[in-house]
Amino acid sequence: MSLIHHLKRVSAVSIIALATSAALADVTVATKYGEVTVKDNATQVVTLAESALDVMSAIDVEVAGSVATRGSDTVSRYLEDKQAGIQIVGTARETNIEAVIGLRPDVILASSSLPKAQYDVLSKIAPTIVPDTTSTTPGSWKQDARLYGKAIGQSDAIEQALKAVDDRAASIKEKVDANIPADQRTAFIARWMPQGAIVMSKDLFVGSLLNQVGFKADDGGLLKPGRPHSSPLSLENLSTIDGDWLFLATLNDDGKEALDAAKKSPAFARLDVVKSNHTATVDGQVWSSTSGPLAAHVILDDIEALLEANTQ
Template structure:
């Protein structure tokens, strides 16, 4: 073969590659905690290693193939179990099973802003891994995450519609609450009951934010140190510190529920004004204190609406 002929063949190959470039131009670049990540605009196999990411992916119209289990459970949270019945478990909130992730052959992995760098380094070798830039615990954190996941999944317009729908629904409930409840009867606290005692959750929590959007005045009684998600466990003798107009009381598992049932038999619990008014509202801990995302938000708003319908005249 002549040199000229070889160059001609090389030029033809080069032109062929150039012609193929428009396909790559459809890829999406996402700004993440660990730098820009490029993903295909047509991902199909999605693995989520964050409960909020699973929620967001389903809300955006996808069916993830892998997810982590919820806190206090062996599978996904009860509120989304039916929707996610075909999802394979690839770890827990504390530890991701890398072999299980690899077995799913993901096109993309959606993670929490809390994902450590060493775990990111491992997961990103399996598939493009999307880690939103975090700003700590904030009531609107789910919205920030939703927008990053939607960018990666090429569903940005749908995400904005979903976010607005949640805000609109919360505003509708707030209008009802303000009509039914006087301003001095809207105080609320979110409590997770553990075997060690009651934990007051921060007002910056996802669910606390929804309670506030729906018209409650959420407080933490000054029991939470700055930057912490919850207080230290309260003894029965200190329960008076959490007394309020309303308490939304969550348990994550059977042990927590048993501890709460035992506490309810104590004089200290019975003396609380909120107990005397029958305003202690039991809620699903997996939903109210572990989940996040628009599907979770609507399920929580369902619970708040039920409280207004059943407890407020």
């Protein structure tokens, strides 16, 4: 065999090997709108779900563009130092398609609520990952995290991030079991709006975390099936959320002002949960607007702080 023939044969084998390796490295995932394949060299990531941004931040993946959090024109405060210089490409309700195109993404990580019509447009820009879950299915946030992680070839990192949440939750549950009687663990989450308080579904991300640490998330049966929250409650109807514990979430300054005004009312002061000092004001951008490993740790911080204040 001549040297030239040998080199040609080696080159052909190498090309085949490289092609096979690349094919094996590409990832195909099952999504709400069918199977989607993401190339192994996907580095330019755009997230159109706050939860997806959290997941990427939890595993130190730089995101080129994302939607703004509810009640703001930028990302959630707890993620600002994780994604410096990120470009905003819309809101949870509306995507700026031109801005997404301008970023030339390799992959787009969207929310499970993305409509098919928008998916059809976005999928022409880049592989678009839409989880086949609903936010009111307990534990769906972990399924979403695993899907996003798998899509960019980071499944191991995602599992480590989720395990860290589970380990910490288990530690906090020990404190709950040791200090709070089992029949005194009902907890409500209310997002305070200018129109009044809305009760968040017990089946959302935060509810699943509360249950994981030993509380019993409740929504008073005030929600329509499949809805993430109730209609606004009047001050006179606050007694419907007078459980053992109450977390008061605000998204922005308007919500904070409304909550401050409510706290001065007799109706609020009469609540047993207020009298027992079992309330905590928390960040609504985390507690009522997103999910993910980093958000979980913020929520666990708040739970732990409330526990410490009431068990000293």
